[in-house]
Amino acid sequence: MKKGKFIVVEGGDGAGKSSQLKRLKEELGEAVVITREPGGSQYAEEIRNLILKSPHAKQADAKTLFALFWAARADHLKNTVLPALERGITIISDRFDSSTFAYQIYGQEAKELEKFFWTIRDFYLGEIRPDLYIYLDVDIETGLRRKAGQGEDENNHFDAKKLDFHKRMREGFMQFLTRVPHVIIDANQSVESVRKNLKKALSLSL
Ligand code: TYD
Numbered sequence: 001m002k003k004g005k006f007i008v009v010e011g012g013d014g015a016g017k018s019s020q021l022k023r024l025k026e027e028l029g030e031a032v033v034i035t036r037e038p039g040g041s042q043y044a045e046e047i048r049n050l051i052l053k054s055p056h057a058k059q060a061d062a063k064t065l066f067a068l069f070w071a072a073r074a075d076h077l078k079n080t081v082l083p084a085l086e087r088g089i090t091i092i093s094d095r096f097d098s099s100t101f102a103y104q105i106y107g108q109e110a111k112e113l114e115k116f117f118w119t120i121r122d123f124y125l126g127e128i129r130p131d132l133y134i135y136l137d138v139d140i141e142t143g144l145r146r147k148a149g150q151g152e153d154e155n156n157h158f159d160a161k162k163l164d165f166h167k168r169m170r171e172g173f174m175q176f177l178t179r180v181p182h183v184i185i186d187a188n189q190s191v192e193s194v195r196k197n198l199k200k201a202l203s204l205s206l
Contacts, residue, residue, distance in 0.1 A: 003088040005206055006081065006128065008096040009198075011136030012170055014143030015187040020136070020198055021094050033084045036094040038072045041079035047072035062110035066117075069100045074124050082128060090206055097121055098133055098176045106172025107165050132205045133180050134198065135173055136187035140166045143187075 011017040025034045039048035051057065051068055060068075073096070084091040097117075105113050138146070144158050144166070177184070183201040187194050 004085040005090040005132075006085060006130045007090065007092045007202065007205060008098060008130045008133045009092060009094055009136070010096070010098050010102075010133060010173060011187060012138055012140065012143050012166060012173075014146035015136035015138040016146070016191060016194060017094060017136050019191070020195060021092065023195065024092070024198070024202075031090070033080070033089055033091045034094065035076070035080050035091060037076060037096055037099065038069055040072075040076040040081075040093065043079070044072040044076040047075070062104045062108035062113070065108070066100060066104045066110065066113055069104070070120060070124060073097065073100075077124070077128060085128065092202075093130075096130060096133075097125070098135075098173060098180075101176040102169045102172030106175070107169040109168065129180075131181065132201070133177060133182040134201050135177060135182060135184045136194065136198075137170075137184050138187040140170065 009017055009021060021034055025032070037044075038051055039045040047068055051060075051065065051072075081091055081093070101114075101117055104110055105117060140163060141158065144162070185194060185197045185201065189197075
C-alpha cells in the first residue's frame with residue numbers, strides 16, 4: 001500500500017531544476033528520497049548510460065527511445081519509487097513520464113505514439129500515480145542562454161531548429177500537465193524566488 005508522496009519536478013533546459021533539487025536534498029536530508037530519470041535504480045542507470053552515452057545513440061529514433069525510457073521507468077518504479085512510498089517516505093523524481101511525452105512525442109514529433117502513451121502509462125504506472133508534477137517554466141531563449149553559461153545581455157541567436165524543438169517540447173509539457181495534478185513555477189525569476197515557490201508547492205502537498 002502506498003503511504004509516502006510521489007512528486008515529479010520537470011523543466012525545460014536551463015530552468016535550474018537540477019540545482020534546485022540539489023539544494024532541496026541538502027535541506028531535507030533523509031526526510032525525502034530524490035531520484036531521477038532516466039535512471040534512479042541500478043538497472044535503470046545502465047539503461048540511462050545506453051541512452052545518453054552510447055556512441056550509437058544518434059541512430060535511435062523516437063520509437064526506440066520511447067521503449068527504452070519506459071523500460072527504465074518500469075525498473076525505477078519497482079526498485080526505487082515503490083519501496084520508498086511503501087516506507088512512507090516522500091520521493092521526488094527529477095523528470096518522469098512527462099519528459100517522455102514532451103521530448104519523444106512533441107519534441108521528436110512522434111505524434112503517432114500519443115494515444116499509446118496513455119495506454120502504456122496506465123499499464124506501467126498502475127496505482128502509482130505522482131501526487132503532483134511541478135514544472136519550472138523558463139523562457140526558451142533565457143533557458144538556453146543560461147545553459148550555455150552566457151549572460152542575459154549576450155546576443156546569441158540559437159539556431160531555429162533548436163528553438164523549434166524546445167517550443168514543441170514546452171507545448172508537450174503543457175498538454176501533459178492538463179491531464180495531471182500540477183503546479184507551474186515561473187523559473188525566469190531569481191534562484192531564491194524559484195526556491196521559495198518550489199518549497200511552497202512542496203509544503204502544500206507533503
Ligand atoms: P540529464 O543529463 O538528466 O538532463 P537534464 O538536466 O536536462 O534533466 O539528461 C536527461 C535527458 O533525457 C534530457 O535531455 C531529457 C531526456 N529525456 C527524454 O528525452 N525522455 C524521457 O522520458 C526522460 C526521462 C528524459
